Amino acid sequence: MSNFDKIVERRGTGSEKWDFLSRTFGSDDLIPMWIADMDFQSPKPVIDAIIKRAEHGIFGYTDLTEEYYETVVNWFERRYKWSIKREWIVYTPGVIPAISTAIATFTNPGDKIIVQPPVYYPFFRSVESNGRRILANPLVLHDKRYEMNFRDLEEKAKDPRARMIILCNPHNPVGRVWRKEELERLGEIAIENNLIVVSDEIHSDIRYPGISFKNFASISEELADISITCTSPSKTFNLAGIKASNIIVPNRKMREMFRSSLEAMGISKPNVFAEEAVKAAYREGEGWLNDMLNYLKGNLDFLKRFVEENMPEVEVIEPEGTYLVWMDFRKVESDPKKLERLMRDIAKVALDEGYIFGSGGEGFERINIACPRSMLERALVQIADAVKRYKEGLVRFA
Ligand SMILES: Cc1ncc(COP(=O)(O)O)c(C=O)c1O
Incomplete structure (x- = not known):
């Protein structure tokens, strides 16, 4: 232990x-x-797997094997009863690179992106450094508990330049794990207003007793179709420096566009330790x-x-x-x-x-x-x- x-x-x-x-x-x-x-x-199994790979001594170009993708699919099936298809998974070197790529791919300069402050501050940077604008839908604090303000979200979502919502679930920094009903309501608003939902679920494995988690895209096919789910073992197993994230994009057209952007920027390939670290973490961690x-x-x-x-x-x-x-x-x-x-x-x-x-x-x-x-x-x-x-x-x- x-x-x-x-x-x-x-x-x-x-x-x-x-x-x-x-x-x-x-x-x-x-x-x-x-x-x-x-x-x-x-x-320990992650440390051992990295040492074993390092001992090989050659660190040339690598790519991810079918075993890697199977391991990721199994993790979501086992832990979340969420059945994802192997081809939905797109590797990125981190969640923030994925969010910035999604913004650049699916929105245009001057478009507005909804975020729910107080929230993980690099979201602002990803939006603004891409020449897009923040549309804030602030959370409300009721009796030491944060809630989403759906009435305000409905208004903001109608803005003719609104294109996307960045959902943070679990929410950093306020610690909420959004309930299924809250996600459904957000999803309805997104569908009504043609918004893409980027669901940042990087913290989903870290929850306190009695709190369950629902992946946004697992709620319905309609929501899966408008979603980009950002996942990673990085918070869960303390692997942030390995730079390995798995982005789930069920919509084929969106996935192709997303992948092309990553390729255009030359950031679609993993580093040499990603495969072994992620497999060991998800299988033995x-x-x-x-x-x-x-x-x-x-x-x-x-x-x-x-x-x-x-x-x-x-x-x-x-x-x-x-x-x-x-x-x-x-x-x-x-x-x-x-x-x-x-x-x-x-x-x-x-x-x-x-x-x-x-x-x-x-x-x-x-x-x-x-x-x-x-x-x-x-x-x-x-x-x-x-x-x-x-x-x-x-x-x-x-
Ligand atoms: C909500 C959230 N998203 C993304 C990240 C960073 O992800 P990455 O290091 O994979 O870019 C963090 C790190 O703190 C985070 O809290």
């Missing part, structure tokens, strides 16, 4: 989270709880995944108890999925720039600031809890201490 309490030194490995802290936060002297990867080693999810639940319970006892003015938005916890600090400091300084300069933790997730994120912080509990505890102690000193007026920002 894996030991998730083990501290594995990541400095010196080119880790974006650890080695490039000063580039993003202006200091190295912070506990990094920001970018969404885990401080846990991947399952489930035991590790279950243990990891148990440990994560322990971390979430620990965080909730700690905040209740030590920072009662901070509200934790209970996540249904993802290892990212969204916390409301508005009663501590509602000015997002001052809150940022409190976390970075006083608490000495690197968090993703709420305001970067778009409207509605100001005054919130996103903390990544996929780390050894001792590290989580250290970060929380530093945050609580900073909050206490701030409330007592011992710390002030101009």
Whole structure:
């Protein structure tokens, strides 16, 4: 059994989270709880498969075998009862490359793309750097739980330049796992208004007890036909640096267009470790995944108890999925720039600031809890201490 309490030194490995802290936060002297990867080693069978491939010693051009695709098909059948066809799967070197490619392929410059902030901020970049425009359909917070605003979505979807919705399920950063009825309602609106739905399901394997997940495209053939589903073992098994995503595009015409765009950009082929890593993870990683999810639940319970006892003015938005916890600090400091300084300069933790997730994120912080509990505890102690000193007026920002 894996030991998730083990501290594995990541400095010196080119880790974006650890080695490039000063580039993003202006200091190295912070506990990094920001970018969404885990401080846990991947399952042993994945490590072994990569070592075995590396020992071969030749790293020439590669492509994915039928076995790879079968493994992906079986994973969705087994875990989600979602029967996908082998030919629906398109490999991309990551989910963000897939989303940007979908935007460039299926929309025109000046078109509008609906997103639901506060949301994973690279969506904004993918839209805007392609010369498209953001159409925000903000989530609403009711009694510590986020909901979609369908009335607003209906209005936004009617915009003559609206072409696409980027759905985030489970939602990063608010942690909702959307129910089937919510997805159906969103799907109806998309169909009525001829919108393509890009469903980013990268976090779907990471859920807390009792929460089930429905793949958007598995609801009906009509929804499958307008959808591009982004999946990857990268969050699940901590393989983000392997750069392997499987994009499910059931509509043949859309798939051909999508694949042609990837080929045109020269990004349709995998790196040499993708095949072995993905196969090992999906075939032999489930035991590790279950243990990891148990440990994560322990971390979430620990965080909730700690905040209740030590920072009662901070509200934790209970996540249904993802290892990212969204916390409301508005009663501590509602000015997002001052809150940022409190976390970075006083608490000495690197968090993703709420305001970067778009409207509605100001005054919130996103903390990544996929780390050894001792590290989580250290970060929380530093945050609580900073909050206490701030409330007592011992710390002030101009
Ligand atoms: C919702 C969501 N989509 C996509 C990504 C990034 O995917 P990739 O690294 O495969 O581009 C992340 C990473 O945090 C994410 O949270």
